Amino acid sequence: MTDSNSTGSSIKDSEYLAKLQDYYVDWKSIPSYAKLCEVFGIASKSWVKTILTRLSAAGFIERTPDGMWVPTRQFFARPLAESAVQAGMPVSVTATQGEYFVIDEMLIDTPSRTTLIPVKGDSMIDAGIHDGDIAVVEKRTHANLGDIVVAIVDNEFTLKTLDKERGKFVLRPANPAYPVIRPQGTLEIFGVLVGLVRKYR
Amino acid sequence: MTDSNSTGSSIKDSEYLAKLQDYYVDWKSIPSYAKLCEVFGIASKSWVKTILTRLSAAGFIERTPDGMWVPTRQFFARPLAESAVQAGMPVSVTATQGEYFVIDEMLIDTPSRTTLIPVKGDSMIDAGIHDGDIAVVEKRTHANLGDIVVAIVDNEFTLKTLDKERGKFVLRPANPAYPVIRPQGTLEIFGVLVGLVRKYR
DNA sequence: TTGACAACAGAACAATCGTTCTCTATAGTG
DNA sequence: CACTATAGAGAACGATTGTTCTGTTGTCAA
Numbered sequence: 416m417t418d419s420n421s422t423g424s425s426i427k428d429s430e431y432l433a434k435l436q437d438y439y440v441d442w443k444s445i446p447s448y449a450k451l452c453e454v455f456g457i458a459s460k461s462w463v464k465t466i467l468t469r470l471s472a473a474g475f476i477e478r479t480p481d482g483m484w485v486p487t488r489q490f491f492a493r494p495l496a497e498s499a500v501q502a503g504m505p506v507s508v509t510a511t512q513g514e515y516f517v518i519d520e521m522l523i524d525t526p527s528r529t530t531l532i533p534v535k536g537d538s539m540i541d542a543g544i545h546d547g548d549i550a551v552v553e554k555r556t557h558a559n560l561g562d563i564v565v566a567i568v569d570n571e572f573t574l575k576t577l578d579k580e581r582g583k584f585v586l587r588p589a590n591p592a593y594p595v596i597r598p599q600g601t602l603e604i605f606g607v608l609v610g611l612v613r614k615y616r
Numbered sequence: 617m618t619d620s621n622s623t624g625s626s627i628k629d630s631e632y633l634a635k636l637q638d639y640y641v642d643w644k645s646i647p648s649y650a651k652l653c654e655v656f657g658i659a660s661k662s663w664v665k666t667i668l669t670r671l672s673a674a675g676f677i678e679r680t681p682d683g684m685w686v687p688t689r690q691f692f693a694r695p696l697a698e699s700a701v702q703a704g705m706p707v708s709v710t711a712t713q714g715e716y717f718v719i720d721e722m723l724i725d726t727p728s729r730t731t732l733i734p735v736k737g738d739s740m741i742d743a744g745i746h747d748g749d750i751a752v753v754e755k756r757t758h759a760n761l762g763d764i765v766v767a768i769v770d771n772e773f774t775l776k777t778l779d780k781e782r783g784k785f786v787l788r789p790a791n792p793a794y795p796v797i798r799p800q801g802t803l804e805i806f807g808v809l810v811g812l813v814r815k816y817r
Numbered sequence: 818t819t820g821a822c823a824a825c826a827g828a829a830c831a832a833t834c835g836t837t838c839t840c841t842a843t844a845g846t847g
Numbered sequence: 848c849a850c851t852a853t854a855g856a857g858a859a860c861g862a863t864t865g866t867t868c869t870g871t872t873g874t875c876a877a
Contacts, residue, residue, distance in 0.1 A: 427854085443686045444645060447834060450682055459856045460835075481651055482835080485644040518720045518732075518752075518813055519692065526641055527634030531694045531719075543744040543814070551719075563816065612719055613744070613812040615764065628824085648864060660826045665866075683865080 431455055431466050432475055436490065445476065445484040491517055522610035528554045530606070532565060532572060539563070539574055541589035544611060550574060551610030563608040568596060572605065632656055632667050633676055637691065646677070646685040692718050723811035729755045731807065733766065733773060740764070740775055742790035745812060751775060752811030764809040769797060773806065 438454050439445065448460040457463060467484060470476050475490045523529045534548040542563065544550070550565065558564045564577045566586055575586035575596060586596040639655050640646065649661040658664060668685060671677050676691045724730045735749040743764065745751070751766065759765045765778045767787055776787035776797065787797035 442680045442684070444680065444684050446680070446682055446684065448836095449834075457855070461837080461857085462855050464835075464837095465854085479643045479645065479647070481647055483643075483645050483647065518723065519718060520641070522719065522813065522815060523694070524641070526637040526692075526694070529694060540744070543741070543746045543749075545744045548744075609816050611812075611814040611816070612723065614723060615810050615812070649866095650864075658825075661865075662827085662867080663825050666824090 428466065428469055428473070432470055435470070435476075439486060439490070445486070488517070488520070518612075522551050522612070524609075525553065528606075529609070530554060531612075532574075534574060538588040538590050538593045539576075541591075542576070544574065544589070545613065547613075549612040549614075550608055551612065552606040553609045554606040556604050558604055558607045565605040565608065566598075567603040567605050568598065574608065577604075629667065629670055629674070633671055636671070636677075640687060640691075646687070689718070694718070719813075723752050723813070725810070726754060729807075730810070731755060732813075733775075735775060739789040739791050739794045740777075742792075743777070745775065745790070746814065748814075750813045750815075751809055752813060753807040754810045755807040757805050759805055759808045766806040766809065767799075768804040768806050769799065775809065778805075 434454055435445065435451075445451075446454070448463045451463045451467075452458060452460060455463060455466070467476065471478070471484075474487060476484050477487050479485055530552050532550045532552050534544055534546060534550055537546050544563075552565050558577050560577055560579055562577050563574060564586075565572050565574055566577075567573075568586070573586065573596070575588055578585050578587045580595075580597070583597065584602045586598070586602070588595070635655055636646065636652075646652075647655070649664045652664045652668075653659060653661060656664060656667070668677065672679065672685075676688060677685050678688050680686055731753050733751045733753050735745055735747060735751055738747055745764075753766050759778050761778055761780055763778050764775060765787075766773050766775055767778075768774075769787070774787065774797070776789055779786050779788045781796075781798070784798065785803045787799070787803070789796070
C-alpha cells in the first residue's frame, strides 16, 4: 500500500506527458520509441515504453489493435464543466476527472459524409434554429419520421422536420408563419441534421 | 493540357481520402501501409504509397521529418456549403478551393480560457438556447450590455442576458415564465457566451 | 492496332521498430 | 547498515515497415 495515487502517475510522468503533448501539437502523431527518446531526453527505448505504459494506465493514451499508440480524448481536450461548480473554480487544471471533449469529434461521426450548411431564414425558429446558425448535416438519403432533414426543394436546401400525412411525406417547419411543404412526386432528401453550431459576437 | 484538375487529384482519390478520414476519427492515426491496404481495399503496399503521395500533393496529409504520415489542417476541415447549391452536388470534392473549416477553431479563440458548460433548463429558450445544449463560454469577468453571460448566483451557474436597470446590473432570462434576476451587492460574472453547440439524435 | 497511361499486384530487401532481458545508479526507509 | 523501489542504460532479436523494381491488367486515343 503506497502513497501513490490511484492512476499511478507521478510528477515526472506529467512532465513527459507535457512533452508528448507539445510534440503532438506540432506533428499530430506519436512517433517511434527511438524518436521519443529524443523528445523525452532519455537514452533507452525500454524506459520510454515504461513511461508510455503508465501514461496509458492514467488514461492519456491508448493502443490501436495494431499496437500503435494514439491519444485519448483526455489527451487533448477541453474540460466540460459539471453543472454546479464552485465560484473560484479553475478552468483548466490537468485534472483526470470530469468529461473532456472536442467539439468536432462530438458532432461528427463520419467526416466524409458530413457537411456544414449555413441556415437561412427563421422557418425553424421554434426548434431553436436561427438564421445564421450552422447546420451539421450527415448526408444520407434515408431519414426517420421526426428527424430534421435537409431536403432539396426547387433546387434549394430547406431545413424542415420530416413527417407523414396520409401516407405521404411532408416537410413541417417549426414556425406557424410558414406553410407545411407537401411535395408532389418524390421527396429528395439530402441529409439529416445531426448537430447545430452557433457563434456569438 | 489534360482534363485533370490543378491539384492532380481524381475522383478515386477522394474515395480513398474519405476512407482515410473515417479511419482517422476512429484511431487518430494513420496506420502502416499494410494496414492501409485493408482500409482501402487494395492488395499492394506500393499502390498505397502512390495514393498517399498524391493526397499529400493535394494538401491533405504531409510527412514528419521522420517520414511519418500526418494529417494537415485541410484534412480535418469540413466543407462549408454555399447557401443555394444545386441538387446533384457532390459533397466532398477534392478541390483545394472553397471554404473549409474546423468547428473548434471557429468557436474557440482562446482555448485556455474557454470552457464548455451544458445548459440546464429553458430560461433562455426564446434565444434559441435549449436544455441540453452546450454553451461555449469564454471565461472573463467583464462583459458588455446585451451579452449573454454565465453568472454565478447562489453558487450555481446561470445563463442570462446582461442588462442594466436604473444603474444596476440585472440578469434577464429569455423566457417570460422566468423572473429577472436583480442581484443585491456585486454581480459575479464567470464568462461570456461565445458559442453554442447542439447535438441531435 | 498500336501505344500510352492509369490502376493496381507481388516480391525482395535493408532499415527500423517494438519487445524483452539484464544491468547500474540513486534515493529513501527502518 | 541492508533493503527495496525508482529511474534509467544498453544490447539482442525477430517482426514489421517503407521503398523500389518488375509485372499485369484495362481503357482510351490516335
